[in-house]
Amino acid sequence: MYALCDVSAMYASCEKVFDPSIRKKPVVVLTNNDGCICATCPVARKMGIGKSFVPYFTVKNELAAAGAVVRSSNYELYADLSQRLMDTCARFAPDHHVYSIDECFLYFGSYVPDIGWEAHARDIRRTVWKEVRLPIGVGIGPTPTLAKAANHASKRIAGFNGVAVIDNEAVRRRVLKQMSVRDIWGIGRRLARRLNEMGIESAWQLAQSKPALMRKHFSILVESTVHELNGIPKLSWDDVRAPKQQIYSTRSFGARVTDKSVLRQALLSHVGIAASKLRRQQGLASTLQVFASNSPHDGEPFYRKSFTYQFLTPTSDTTVIAHAVSGLVDGLYKSGVHFYKCGVGLIEIVDASQYQADLFSTSNDNPSLMQCMDSINARYGRNTVHIAGQGITPQYAMKRAFLSPQYTTRFEGLPKIRCC
Ligand SMILES: [Mg+2]
Structure with a gap:
């Protein structure tokens, strides 16, 4: 769930x-x-x-x-309270993903709370209020899209009062019938209008439509959404774009990180991802947030640090953002801590086309370099060119302890035959 x-x-x-x-x-x-x-x-x-x-x-x-x-x-203030919110929520599930400044997903895997889902959701809500004094809605469902829908119900549909759990057919039907397609995760206003033209008004109607047909008319994303609405997980966090006002890139490490330079590399690779998303939407970020923490489930004292940084001139340049992040790593790092997660958030995004330059602070952005980088990466794949600071072979990459050798693509993986 x-x-x-x-x-x-x-x-x-x-x-x-x-x-x-x-x-x-x-x-x-x-x-x-x-x-x-x-x-x-x-x-x-x-x-x-x-x-x-x-x-x-x-x-x-x-x-x-x-x-x-x-x-x-x-x-x-908002960024710091956001971190407190995330820390509190993270305690309630084995896995946790920051989606935006005020939203996070929890993934439970095979875990089922003894007290039941509804009570667990109320517990999360109550604890966040008690510890952070922020009012949240909690939605639970078998797919990210249904969890989002449940969250919508928790706030907008009468009778739910801040908590909604879609764990049976009756609730699924009740929520989706009262929800317009426009409110479904990943269905924007434009897509909703086209769906309306086909006679699909409610989330329930979309759930009833034929996935293959949706793929033909729209995209694989809409097809996945139909499956998700029917309880079949298809989407990952990265598949659906976060709200435009902030861009977050965050991941947990494959293995715990204790080395400062590795932490720095990981943060800079998040800068690369977030900055290219920012440029794709023609935005400029005025405020940056960086954070790193150990896992609340590791048994060592919980450690979390975050900083916000205000740019004098809003920027979308990877090198400018990376420079700012580099300067913050010393403050984030603490020796002896087994870092589990880190990330970068670009918050307070302005539209590049509407931005009014400041007479007294000049931009250090190099748009032609960034454009060159983006077009090479678009053509040859992500990370074909990147800033050196993020490292050539990431040591923080996913955990693949049981990986077989790359027999056909790496010299060190070539099978050896000995004849005696
Ligand atoms: Mg919100």
Whole structure:
């Protein structure tokens, strides 16, 4: 089974953590330079104020009249609370994947909690509230897509109250029937419109459609989604794009890492992945987050460290981001810790085409070099060219303790025959 834990109105909720006096008030958070509204708490939403992406000055008076609390975005706080959230959630399952600043997947494998799924989900929710003071929805299901759907139900469908478990046919049907295709993981607005034209309005209708037909009309991704909605796992975390506002690249190590240079290499390879995704969506990142931790299941004292870094000028250049990350490795590393996981998050992403340059800080980006790198990698495969810092033969790669020799592609793997 999979679980998806997702914070409700993350940024606005973070603002309420250390200021209980505003917990019941409408809170809106503004983007950088206080330009637009980027997050609205449920109280404000219920009052119908503070729509996202509206320029602040146009609704300034309306917000003041409603007694709304207005805050500038505080990414350092959000990133740190995000880490605390992830740490708490990670304790509840054997495997854990950070999906975005406020969402993580838990993967249970064959593990089944003694107290049952529903009670386990409530436990996660209660513990996060107790330890981090963030309100989350928990959705559990047999595939990542159904866990996402359950999470949607936990927040949006009456009767679930923050927790939904899709572990039988009746609940699956009930949730999917009340969910529009647009709300399914990986189905964007454009795809939803085309599905609507074919008469597919609800998630249930998509689940009932023929997978092969969906593949013919759309893509292998939509075909996989149909299988997933029917309880057959098909997608991996990387198959479906994370929300555009942040890009995370994170992985657990094959074997525990204790060497600083190996940790650095791993972080820089995450920079390579995240930065190329950023360029693909024509974005620039203003804030960077790096983190590393040991495993909460290893029996040693839990260690986790994270840093945020603010770029003077938003960037999408791998070398610029790598340089910043390199400077943070010393602070992340602690000798004696068996590192289990590390990652890089590009948060606070702006659109490159709409970005207004700063008169006083010039960009160090080298777009033509990056374009050259991206086109070589697009043609010859990922990592054909990369920055040297990420290492030639990654020592942190997946665990393959039982790997047979590469008989046909490596000299050291050539079979030896001895004639005596
Ligand atoms: Mg959320």
